[in-house]
Amino acid sequence: xxxxxxxxxxxxxxxxxYVIHTPTGLTEAQARRAADLGPSExxxxxxxxxxxxxxxxxxxxxxxxxxxxxxxxxxxxxxHRDLEDELRADEGEDFYEEERSKKNAMLxxxxxxxxxxxLVVANK
Amino acid sequence: xxxxxxxxxxxxxxxEDKNKFFELKYAAALARAARRVEEAALGETVGLNGYTxxxxxxxxxxxxxxxxxxxxxxxxxxxxxPGSHVAEMTGCRLVSTDIPWEALLVAQLRRETAVVQARGxxxxxxxxxxxxxxxxxxxC
Numbered sequence: 264x265x266x267x268x269x270x271x272x273x274x275x276x277x278x279x280x281y282v283i284h285t286p287t288g289l290t291e292a293q294a295r296r297a298a299d300l301g302p303s304e305x306x307x308x309x310x311x312x313x314x315x316x317x318x319x320x321x322x323x324x325x326x327x328x329x330x331x332x333x334x335x336x337x338x339x340x341x342x343h344r345d346l347e348d349e350l351r352a353d354e355g356e357d358f359y360e361e362e363r364s365k366k367n368a369m370l371x372x373x374x375x376x377x378x379x380x381x382l383v384v385a386n387k
Numbered sequence: 388x389x390x391x392x393x394x395x396x397x398x399x400x401x402x403e404d405k406n407k408f409f410e411l412k413y414a415a416a417l418a419r420a421a422r423r424v425e426e427a428a429l430g431e432t433v434g435l436n437g438y439t440x441x442x443x444x445x446x447x448x449x450x451x452x453x454x455x456x457x458x459x460x461x462x463x464x465x466x467x468x469p470g471s472h473v474a475e476m477t478g479c480r481l482v483s484t485d486i487p488w489e490a491l492l493v494a495q496l497r498r499e500t501a502v503v504q505a506r507g508x509x510x511x512x513x514x515x516x517x518x519x520x521x522x523x524x525x526x527c
């Protein structure tokens with residue numbers, strides 16, 4: 264995706280975004296667990312800034328925002344729990360359970376230190 | 388004139404199950420209760436489809452430094468957040484791409500944007516088309 268972004272971006276253009284990823288130096292078992300708890304395509308071996316540079320872009324900002332990520336995730340987990348009856352009725356049992364499970368797993372991964380989130384800004 | 392374009396790229400069938408999940412996800416997110424989750428969790432309703440708060444969307448806006456009428460691409464836009472925030476703050480021209488078509492229609496309802504159904508790894512645009520690109524929780 265980053266290579267495609269580089270292609271369609273004008274020279275001097277800027278790409279900015281938030282990335283959920285794993286910290287560097289995880290063991291194979293930790294990387295597998297991170298992929299289980301987080302998004303299925305979570306980066307397991309390469310940092311987002313390395314991926315960005317590999318796509319031919321120049322990283323100008325890389326900032327860890329895991330604290331805010333955790334707070335947002337925790338707030339969503341609590342809200343899901345507090346509004347459980349409404350959500351089950353409006354979204355259906357299966358969807359509710361899947362969303363609840365995904366959010367709890369994400370929070371677990373953050374708390375285990377194997378999932379984090381960063382702001383990455385790069386120029387072409 | 389803003390348009391919506393659906394393009395089925397190579398490997399689309401492999402994505403079918405995932406597509407169904409996201410179509411369900413975005414349809415469900417339209418429900419009143421889903422909006423109440425956002426209100427309860429974050430104290431606002433911006434059409435969140437990831438973890439990017441309004442403050443974080445504003446940070447993206449500041450880094451991108453866009454001006455009115457420049458071209459912004461939101462990759463993996465979902466309901467159009469955070470691209471819609473950047474477009475609103477800067478007056479730039481927004482193009483939103485993602486796989487779930489229903490989500491893109493919601494994005495189009497929220498703010499004037501061209502919507503293109505496409506995968507981030509195969510963007511159907513000419514080279515050097517955009518002044519800036521924004522994304523949130525896509526590169527994972």
